[in-house]
Amino acid sequence: MQSFKQSGVVRAFSADFCASSSKAMHYFRTFLCFIFAIISLILQPVNAQNSRKSQEIDQYLREIQAKSNIPGFAIAVVTKDSVIFSKGYGADSKGIPINSRSPFAIASLSKAFTAMAVMQLAEQGKMNIDNSINQYIPTFKLADPRGAKMTVRQVLNQVSGLNDKVFPELAFKTEPENLDKAIERLNDVKLADDPGTRFTYHNPNYQILAKVVEQVSGQPFDKYLEANIFKPLQMSGTKSVSSTSALSSSSSGFSDGHIFAFGKAIPLHEPDWFIEGAAGVVSTADDMAKWLRLQLNQGKLGDVTLLDSTTLKMMHNAPTGKPYGMGWFVGKDGTLSHSGILWTYSAEQIITKNGYGVVILFNGGINAFEDYHAFIQGVTDILENKKPEVPTFPAWVFPITLNVALLIGIFFVILRLFRIEQWYRNHQKRPRWKSRLLLFSRLVPMLILVLLPVLVTMLSGRVLSWRRIYLMAPDFLTLFSIVALLNLVLVFSRLLSFNARPLKPN
Template identity: 45%
Template sequence: MNLRAKYSFLCKNILLLPMIKRLKTTVFTCLTLAFACIQTYAQIPEQFKPIDQFIQQNMDKNHIPGLSIAIVNKDQVIFSKGYGKDGENKAIISSTPFAIASLSKAFTAMAVMQLVEAGKINLDAPVKQYIPSFKMADARADKITVRQFLNQTSGLSDVVYPELSFKQQPASTKNTIDNLKDVELDSNPGETFRYHNPNYHIMAHLVEIVSQEKFADYLQKHIFTPLQMTHTSSHHSTLEFQRKVPQGNIFVFGQAVKTNEPNWFIEGSAGLVSTTSDLAKWLRLYLNKGEYQGQRLLSEKGIETMFSHPANSSYGLGWFVDPQKNVSHSGVFWTYQAEQMILAKEGYGIVILFNSGINAFQDYHSFMLGVSNILTNQAAETSFMNDSMYELLIATFIIITLILTVFSFRNMKMWVIKHRAKSSWVIISKNIVRLLPLVLLALAPTLLTLISHRVLSWERIFLMAPSVIIWLGIVAFCNLMVVVSRSIRLRSRDNF
């Protein structure tokens, strides 16, 4: 074989053939994926394609890492799909587990109502009748009824019992009862709606006392098993459920960042881990007035009771009720979010589970609102402002803050000369204005409590709005440095 023939053989067999094979493999893979996507889209019934498009567009705009949705009528699941990846980088499907947070309250309410229908609990009897150990440093507490706890009108609130800020969380529902012994009520029982998770810790303990079963065991036996909810479980704390679910996400400057959920006692109020495939069965139970595949878990009247609310609020027993009799509830964690809704007139149930949590700039409810609008033949409106735009604004504010700080230091000498002859109160007042961001940062927990009536720890505030807190921290620090530097220079010139 001559040199030219050897070279031709080398190119063909050693270089070109492997390249051609790799190219074929790549093209085949791309075509397969493309065909799979087209086939998946084609499999979606025509009436649900707008929902699919809406969800994908809204996810992309807001950088949502993953979600799962199921839509049901009373007979079957009519739409179900997973989007994105979970914390272990696996594709999300209908059996992917999510922490469902406060969607758990409706399960607790259902358990109480089952015991009501069994003749073991009277909704309008004082809780103390069933839990003699329930005592508070307030005589009014002896009259709080079971219904008032379920309606969140017990008189308890985060202001008097700030459970979200406790470093030492309760270890059991009994611990919650014990911790309330030195607490006074925020308002008269039945008078004011205050959303407060320990109301449902107490209800979980009530279920345990009356049924003589552990709360998790009761749910498994009387709700999960009859509904064939094989991927659903109840947990005491966020530390416990994190063994069952992949890490969720917070948002830092619009980007999803995996992190662990802060420790929090959640039994009865927010302790369930579930899937959209399981929660589809849960919603069908309600659409069938308390019955699922021939098994009755609650009477039709019992379901009506759960959807009844007092005159002073729209909160029933574990559900919010709107004027059109639609019922819904959100579930909020720092790394997970959940939404469920039943459209009463149209006969649809919707559940959407997210693997990212509460954030100042994320509007998870817009997903539910858009989907429900499409189902009721309305436009799925989306806000012009989205997560990316808000985060871009915060980043811009940070850059402007840093630029202004540099200018302040560059012009420091001129400022000192200009203010040397001015009265001290003028200088002090200007310094006070510069220190306002520091004061605002220090008072953030208090201000949030005044606005929301919820008490949050600094950790939870940061996880809820990292970019805002970072910006405020930079503004406060820069202004403090300017004030200190100006004060030192003014004093030096005065001494000179």
């Protein structure tokens, strides 16, 4: 844990300095001692407040961790002046305790780094974000004439006209090898909307931007980030990779993240996915603290300036009526935030309106029953002097209850398979339409299972492969599939019974 210690340092320095006074410097040193004393008095309440908040945050995180299935996470809380809290909780998939220097895949938090790279080049006069994409990437040609009008700014703001429905990148069976291949596979795409008209969050937008950075800078994208962002900020534990297959080799301390099943965290290698520009950064809580402080200091950190304050402000503002700036979601109150989610890792970050930055990195991935946002919401509540909410029940209670209900359902379906004769006798007196309706109701679970990818797209706007959907809730989907299959067998068994002994007519 880190917290302010300046007042203690000031008091110690003041005492040593004043004790060494000589007659020649008496008045000058008396004046300086007075100044040091004033500074100490000013800093003391601030330091005490931050120390108290650090203790509250630590206690809250311990409480919510005890209610969660998440194996481990790391957090950093900053102001523009310093890191006031930085710590790790739990362990990685190898059993190694997590600390603030442990590496995590930060997923879509990576987009803000890509956006800054683009804006650095624009600020240097090497490009104009209101120019079209194909002015910088000649090979960028969609099967839609509107694609020629798509600008860099529109792609930054996620209003390019692309979305998962016209380009379902998370449903593809193969992944591109590099950015050139990623751009090439867009050749057959037609836009869903006119560029600049509608916000749709779409990962390939930031793959396009990564390629723009390569074309304009003349450097590989990861090398550009290293030289122009990571190294100047001394983010020594941060690296950019092109594919999830490269995550394990990104750092000596990196380990597999987790999925969740039956109330337990299960280590798993991240499914293959091309993530350069959109979700490819691996970092630590300590490094992300520097990144957040840079944002709070208007593009500067110490003696390092990565971006002019005017340019950074542009990144931190969204187009009128849209929620997304450049790598950041922008709240109506000016709050900046972003979530990142892979199948085995996730992350949350926020810059509050009262000048705090918070980042939390998790080694657990997307799951229907894990609420990662609750962690950062509780921390921001503490920073705003509100009482954070701790869940009443452990996170495993709901999925286990649901799974028990499915197991009970499986038991009763199997029981009914052995009672076909009894069912036939009970339904002989019923009208044919009613018996058919009851049979059809047994097909509903299978219908839901077949239509699940469509339902996911309707609810989230994202198009996912079956495997990716399954990894979101493997226990529930396994048991639900058994329920659906058993009901299908039951329907066929009852239909055979109908054919052998027709029902009584209406």
